[in-house]
Amino acid sequence: MNILSTLRKSRTSVAVASAALLALTLTACGDDSGGGGEASAVPEGITLVKSDKLTVCTHLPYKPFQFKEGGKVVGFDVDLLDLLAKQFKVELDVVDIEWAQITSGAAFKAKKCDVGMGAMTITPERQQAIGISTPYMDATQVLLVKADSGIKSLADLKGKKIGVQADTTGKTYAEKNAAANGYTVITFPDLSIQANNVKSGRVDAAINDNGVLYDFVKANPETAVTAEFDTGEQYGFALDKTDPSSVKLLAELDKVLTKAKSEGTYNEIFKKWFGVEPKK
Template sequence: MTTSRTRRASALAAAALMSTLALAACGSGDGDAEPAASNSSGITLITDGKLKACTHLSYKPFEHKEGSKVVGFDVDLADLVAKELKVEQEVVDIEFATITSGAAFAAKKCDMGYGATTINDERKKAVLFSDPYFDSTAALIVKKGSGITDLAGLKGKKLGVQTDTTGQEFGEKEKAANGFTPVVFEDLPSQLAAVLSGRVDGAINDNGPLLDYAKENPGAEVVKEFDTGEQYGLMFKKDDPNGTKLAELTNKILTDSKADGRYNTIYKKWFGVDAPK
């Protein structure tokens, strides 16, 4: 829902972020570190030899750190694009709302963006999405033995949500009918840690990372999933010929990789099962 992400900045917040990053782009930031360079595909990259990809860590298993290296499902998909361009991927960890608002692209922080990002109409106003590459559902995670099995069981209790996500939107939408109080967290790790510590009685986010967390933390369990019809997309600069070219190349790679088995190999690596047909 993200993560899915499932995040959305307000118009005012997006404008503020755009101004901040625009100023940074005029200074000595990454956007001006090296001149733009075109590769053999006719696509101009911010930095010669690099595909700079913006995301917000951590959102396991889509993007997270193992030691000093950023790995994950989204990372591996972006590597397919980098390989086609004959460059290396460079991951840029940045606030999620700066990506979905388009500010990171305007400031030349990245060539593409990802983060288990749900495609929706509001985000389409600010960024160009690839074709959908992942179907997601929302999920409710609680402390094992809590007796909570659905949203109704949270009446009079606290539900953790992650800021700027569709999970937060879902929680706000359901709070009146189910009588819980949403508690907002900046990122997924702090949201889930609050479930185990008892600071909140449950948390809602995308099913992928929550199922992964429950597998590694037996003190937590996913008790309910909600079919929200969400799909993830990779992000590019909107209304920009170069961003359009990169999105078109990415769509071709997504289609080809599903046909030749590369997508399924990556899916099985991170989720332990074959990709849905």
């Protein structure tokens, strides 16, 4: 073999090696770019229903907590859980199902989702069935009526009909006070149907959470909230309480919520959806 041939082979080997090194460098750069190919940062011990998504179950609509806008689900709860999705470097995927599947824990047992959202009041019964995050918002029940109805309290509903939403604390509150005030309880499957039946006159009033009914009144000035009931409620997010992966996921979610409040991110999201800063 002559010297010229040896030099040619050496140059070829160097070129191949350089090309391979460049390819590896570009691949590594691509992993750190934060683009679509970015690897997730899900902590060890947590297995998501879909590896590249944080899957969240809810029952739509429940504006301004979660509702569809331009084909996309948006809202206060959505933005809070998106903080967790971003920390994990995965997408947030929302699944619309029956509310009872979330509060009973059936949705988690069936691996339909990782977390449940929906301005869910923390109750002893729900704590028995599911894992619940640290409280992220205070709430109460309110009375929705037509603005010109003259109805100011539950006592004014004697002989009338009051609408409630299935599987909610508002339904529980209305039923507990029905006998004392002489009204009939009519159950609806979701908030939108419930509130619009007040507008149409099918029912004379409705009870639901303050956040959603005050939001409804803003868009429907022919209605009004005329009473608040101090129920001392707090909202939490739902998870499976028995699965080790979900227990670790709950711990991560609690950390994210605590951090959001301490750094002011929570206040920004709250003002975005409610127009005011949260009460101290």
